[in-house]
Amino acid sequence: MGRLWTLLTHVHSLAGPVVMLLYPLYASVMAIESTSKVDDQQWLAYWILYSFLTLTEMLLQSILEWVPMWYTMKLLLVTWMVLPQFRGAAFIYERFVREQFKKQGLVRGDGEHSHAGARNKFVHFVLPKKGAHEAY
Template identity: 60%
Template structure:
């Protein structure tokens, strides 16, 4: 086997840094500059998952030494997370993480019950915009919008 055998045995060390670090770094920088938030979700989720894998490896390194296929399994999993054809990180976020973590559900008690219900249904970005609207136009302006939306819903 010679050279090919040596390359195959060390595939994780040769290809791994490019797939697990360099390409995600480049794609993350592109995502920061793009106006879309979809690629931000993909790459932020990737870095969270990669950090969890790294913490797992650091915590369990003595056990993982007994599994010679671990580096290759990690490489395959990271390929699935990274490669645009799969978008594995975004898939994991959509199917698993989003279900269990409702980050940002807290709304200040300064708002009345109706306003809190509306704000809790919004994404964090939309909520920030609405809170800026309330600061500049007052809480009564939001109540007018909510009433108008309710009346429109009744007519439909």
């Protein structure tokens, strides 16, 4: 039983990098090389969500250390996002992320980008208003 448990532990450890990075990297290259835009959307959505998940995980690391099944839950979520049968990344992006961008005025309802709105919001975020530094 000890050897089986050791084997399962190693498989579990290797599954993360394979599912979260190696397969998505391969599939992203194949998507770029294909003529279809459907797979491009899936893999762009995946990398957006994976980046967000990684940043969230970094911020909440001290809390997530206390969640015993966190890595397994993350692995299951990412597996669902990458499997072509489910197109989970595209689903999450369409259902949740795009809606937030619409609310912020960064994406129009037809899927087109609102470059002027995004640029103005970014400029206001990066460059403080005049006199704002004097308040400190």
